[in-house]
Amino acid sequence: MLDIEQIQKILPQKYPFLMIDRVLELEHQKKVVALKNVTINDGFFEGHFPEQPIMPGVLIIEAMAQASIVLFSADKGKGEEKKVAYFLGAVKARFFHPVYPGDQLKITVEPVKMISGAAIVNAVACVGEIEVAKCELSFSAKEGS
Amino acid sequence: MQDLENEIRNIIAEIIEKEPSQITLDAKFYEDLDVDSMMALEILAAMEKKYKIAIPEDKMAQMTTLRATMDVAREYIGKKA
Numbered sequence: 001m002l003d004i005e006q007i008q009k010i011l012p013q014k015y016p017f018l019m020i021d022r023v024l025e026l027e028h029q030k031k032v033v034a035l036k037n038v039t040i041n042d043g044f045f046e047g048h049f050p051e052q053p054i055m056p057g058v059l060i061i062e063a064m065a066q067a068s069i070v071l072f073s074a075d076k077g078k079g080e081e082k083k084v085a086y087f088l089g090a091v092k093a094r095f096f097h098p099v100y101p102g103d104q105l106k107i108t109v110e111p112v113k114m115i116s117g118a119a120i121v122n123a124v125a126c127v128g129e130i131e132v133a134k135c136e137l138s139f140s141a142k143e144g145s
Numbered sequence: 146m147q148d149l150e151n152e153i154r155n156i157i158a159e160i161i162e163k164e165p166s167q168i169t170l171d172a173k174f175y176e177d178l179d180v181d182s183m184m185a186l187e188i189l190a191a192m193e194k195k196y197k198i199a200i201p202e203d204k205m206a207q208m209t210t211l212r213a214t215m216d217v218a219r220e221y222i223g224k225k226a
Contacts (some may be wrong), residue, residue, distance in 0.1 A: 089183030113190035115202040118183060120190050138183050 002026065002070070010070055012084060016043055019063035020107065023070055032074075032109045034067040040101035055099035060133050061091060064123035067107045068137055072119050083144040089118075093135040103127045117141055149222075153215055156191045160184055170212040188214070196222050 002010075002023035011018065025033040038055055045053040069086055099105060105125050112120040118140040125133040150170075158165040161174075161184050174180035180188075185208065189200055192214075198221040208214040 089181075090187065113186060113193065115186065115205070118186050120186060138187055140183055 002074075007070065010073055011066055012069075012086065013066060017062075018066070019059060020066050020070070023067075024106075026070065026074055028074075029071070029111060029114060032067050032071040034063070034070065034107045034109075036063045036105040036107065038099055038101055038103045038105060042101070045101060053101050055103075055105075057093070057095050057133065060095070060099060060105065060125055061093055061135055061137070063105060064107055064109060064125060064133075064135050065137055065139065067109045068119065068121045068123065068139065071109050071111065071121065072114065072139075072141065085142050085144055087140050087142070089138040089140060091135060091137055093133060095133045097127070097130055097132040099125075099127060099132055105132070112136070149215060149218065150211070152195070153192065153218060154211055156195065157188055157211065157214070160187045160191060168211050171210050174209050192218055198222060198224075 004021055007020060007023060008014070008018065013019070019036055020034040021037050022035045023032060024035060025031060040053060042055070044056055044059060048054060048056050065088060073084065105127060107123060107125045109121050109123045112122055118138070120136065120138040123135045123137060124131060154165050154168050157168050161178060161180050163178060168178065172178055174185065185205055189205055189208070192198070193200055196218065200217060200221055204217050208217055
């Protein structure tokens with residue numbers, strides 16, 4: 001399990017763009033399960049939508065992408081100050097249910113194919129037992145100087 | 146073998162969003178067909194799924210044309226049998 005301090009050491013994303021709060025399970029190159037607690041204080045609800053707060057689908061994908069980065073990079077260069085930039089290559093997503101304030105998003109990511117500089121993963125997001133979105137993501141990682 | 150050629154051609158065509166007819170045996174992925182490294186990985190993953198094989202990462206560098214990609218696929222389909 002990883003808490004938010006450990007997650008922040010892994011992810012290049014920073015406040016206010018951290019879309020996962022906790023990692024529940026991390027199985028080396030096999031699986032990650034992460035949580036995002038959705039709250040009305042999340043800034044995006046102010047505009048999406050003023051009368052009807054719904055978590056934007058693209059941010060659910062972002063949460064999936066951040067969980068994928070944890071899966072991809074957790075064991076690589078732990079504690080080292082390497083600057084890695086991640087680029088999404090392709091996203092195939094389907095959304096089944098809206099996500100509201102108060103929901104707890106549970107994101108499970110499993111690799112389809114992982115190589116040293118890139119990966120394709122399958123991600124599923126659930127609220128309780130209900131699947132709210134699923135997605136295939138491909139991304140590459142490039143080390144900066 | 147014609148089947149394998151057409152199957153892999155169709156896999157590639159779908160991923161790189163080109164007409165199958167453009168993917169000749171020796172058209173170069175990177176120079177002629179605008180394939181990028183993410184697409185190459187998707188092609189690799191799609192072949193692994195279709196043929197239930199595992200292709201190591203270092204073989205990706207060899208997969209620069211349909212002909213070369215078929216050679217790699219054959220090598221691993223053969224190993225499985």
